[in-house]
C-alpha cells in the first residue's frame with residue numbers, strides 16, 4: 115500500500131517535472147541564486163568569527179574594512195534575495211497558469227458522460243485549491259528541498275574545518291530527523307487526502323446552493339442548509355486540527371532533537387574554548403553554522419509533507435487531464451453552414467453507462483429538409499436523450515444516424531454539430547454581456563447581425579431599454595433577466611448560428627401569457643422554413659407540425675399529424691385532452707383570482 119502510494123507519487127512527480135523542465139533557464143538561474151545564497155550564509159559565519167577575533171585582539175583598524183565588507187554583503191544579499199524570491203514566484207505562477215490552461219482545454223474536450231458522472235464543484239476545487247497547492251511545490255517547497263540539504267552539507271564542511279569532533283556531534287542528529295519525518299509523514303499524507311476530499315465536497319455544496327438562491331429562500335431551508343454547511347465546515351476543521359497536532363508533534367519533536375544537539379555541541383565548544391583549544395571567534399562561527407545545520411534538518415520533514423500534499427493535488431489535476439476526451443483538439447466554429455437534405459435514424463438504441471434499461475430503443479425516423487417534427491411524451495420517455503445522441507454527446511449502442519446519407523459516426527464532432535442550432539430548456543446563458551452571449555451563436559457576427567437576431571427573437575425592445583443595452587451584464591446564468599427574456603436571448607443566439615436544423619427543447623417552466631406569446635412568436639420566426647425538431651411540453655404549440663412522435667420508455671409508440679393522432683384516440687389523444695383539462699382548470703382559477711381582486715375594492719366602496 116505504502117509502496118503503491120510512493121510509486122504513484124513518483125509518477126506524479128515525473129509528470130509534474132515535464133512542466134518544470136519547460137522553465138529550465140529560470141530554474142538554472144534560481145539554482146545559481148540558491149547556491150550563492152548558501153555562500154552568503156556561510157560568509158556571515160565567517161564574518162562573525164573575524165569580527166569577534168578582531169574584537170578579542172583589540173584590532174580597531176580591522177573594523178573599517180569589515181564595515182565596508184559588511185555593507186557590500188548586505189547589498190549583494192538583498193539583490194540575491196530579491197531575484198531568488200521573484201524567480202520562485204515567477205516559476206510557480208507560470209506553471210500554475212500552464213496547468214490551469216491545460217486543464218481548461220482538456221475539460222472543454224471532455225465528453226458529456228464525464229460531466230454527468232462528476233460534480234462540477236469537484237472540478238472547481240481542482241481548478242482552484244489543487245492548482246494553488248501545486249504552485250507551492252514547484253516554487254518555494256521544491257527549491258527549499260534542494261537548498262536545505264546543500265546548506266546543511268556546506269555548514270557541515272565548514273564545521274569540519276573548524277572542529278571535526280563538534281561537526282560529527284552535530285551531524286549525528288541527521289538520521290533522527292529523517293526518522294521523525296518518516297514517522298509523521300504517512301499520517302500527514304492521509305490527513306491531506308481527507309482535507310482535499312472535504313474541500314471538494316464543500317465546494318460542490320457551495321456551488322449548488324449559491325447557484326439556486328431562489329430555491330432555498332422559497333423553501334425556507336436556510337437553517338437546514340446552514341446545518342449541512344456547518345457539518346461540512348466542521349469536518350474540514352476537525353481534519354485541520356488533526357493536521358495541527360501532527361505538525362505540532364513533528365515540529366516540536368524535530369526542534370527538540372535540534373536543540374538537544376545544539377546544546378550538547380555548545381557545551382562541548384565552550385569546554386574547548388575554556389581549555390584553549392578553540393578560539394572565541396571560531397565558537398561564534400560555530401554557533402551560527404549550527405543554525406544552518408539544525409534548521410535545514412528540522413525543516414525537512416515539514417517540507418517533505420508539503421511536497422506530498424502538493425503531489426496529491428497534482429495527482430488530482432492529472433486525473434482530470436488523463437480522463438479520455440471526445441476530441442483531441444478543440445473544434446473550430448464551422449464558418450460555412452452545411453447543406454442539409456435529409457436525416458435518417460435507423461434502429462437506434464442507447465443505454466446510459468451502467469443503466470440496465472434502454473433510454474432509446476430501436477428508434478427509426480426520417481426528417482426531410484423544411485419539415486417540422488415534434489416529439490412529445492411523458493417525462494423520462496427519452497426525448498432529451500435523443501437530442502444528446504443527435505448532438506454526438508453520446509454514441510448509440512446500436513443503429514446509425516445518417517445526415518445526407520453520411521453516417522454521423524464518420525463525421526467530426528464539429529461538422530456534426532454545425533448542422534444544429536440548439537435552444538435548450540434552461541436557456542444556457544453565461545455570465546457576461548448580452549453581446550457576448552448572443553455572439554456565442556456566431557463569433558464573427560457584426561453589430562447589425564446581432565441587432566437583427568434580437569429583433570427576430572422579440573428581444574430587441576427589452577435589450578434597448580436596459581441602461582447598458584447590449585453591454586448589460588446579465589448575471590450568473592442570466593439571473594438578472596426574466597425567464598422569458600432569457601429564452602428570447604437563447605433564441606437570438608440560435609438565430610445567429612443559422613444552422614440548417616433547429617433543435618428546440620421547449621422550456622417546461624410556464625411563462626405568463628404575454629411573455630409566452632413573445633417567446634412563441636420568436637420561436638415561429640426562428641423555425642421559419644427551417645427543418646425543426648422540437649421537444650414539446652405544451653401540445654397546443656405543435657398542432658401544425660408535419661409529424662408528431664410520441665415517445666414512451668425510449669420507444670416511438672405513435673406518429674402522425676395532430677389530426678391523425680387525435681382521430682386514432684391513442685396515447686396522443688390521452689395526453690392532449692388531459693393537458694387541455696389542466697389548462698382550462700388553471701385558466702378558470704386565474705379568472706376567479708382576477709374577479710376576486712377586482713371585486714373586493716368595489717365591495718368596499
Ligand SMILES: Nc1ncnc2c1ncn2[C@@H]1O[C@H](COP(=O)(O)OP(=O)(O)OP(=O)(O)O)[C@@H](O)[C@H]1O
Pocket residue numbers: 230466467469473492493494495496497498499500
Ligand atoms: N445522465 C444520465 N445517466 C443515466 N440515466 C439517465 C441520464 N439522463 C437520463 N437518464 C435516464 O434516461 C431516461 C430518459 O431520460 P430523458 O431525459 O431522455 O427523458 P425525457 O423524455 O427528456 O424527460 P423530460 O420530459 O422529463 O425531460 C430516463 O429513464 C432517465 O432516468
